Amino acid sequence: xxxxxxxxxxxxxxxxxxxxxxxxxxxxxxxxxxxxxxxxxxxxxxxxxxxxxxxxxxxxxxxxxxxxxxxxxxx
Numbered sequence: 001x002x003x004x005x006x007x008x009x010x011x012x013x014x015x016x017x018x019x020x021x022x023x024x025x026x027x028x029x030x031x032x033x034x035x036x037x038x039x040x041x042x043x044x045x046x047x048x049x050x051x052x053x054x055x056x057x058x059x060x061x062x063x064x065x066x067x068x069x070x071x072x073x074x075x
Contacts (some may be wrong), residue, residue, distance in 0.1 A: 003018060005040075
């Protein structure tokens with residue numbers, strides 16, 4: 001299961017499932033150190049890992065989508 005860090009609230013991270021958009025709260029102590037909002041987290045067997053590859057792919061996809069929207073506005 002993959003999640004995006006929606007926000008950090010004290011000792012809790014609010015995770016959003018990147019497919020279903022469902023949210024859940026997870027203690028920061030269960031997540032990798034130095035985690036940040038919008039990071040992508042992969043859950044496997046109740047362990048959490050940062051998924052940098054998916055993060056880069058999502059960032060590129062969002063950048064491409066934004067560029068397409070900008071081009072639509074120009075035309």
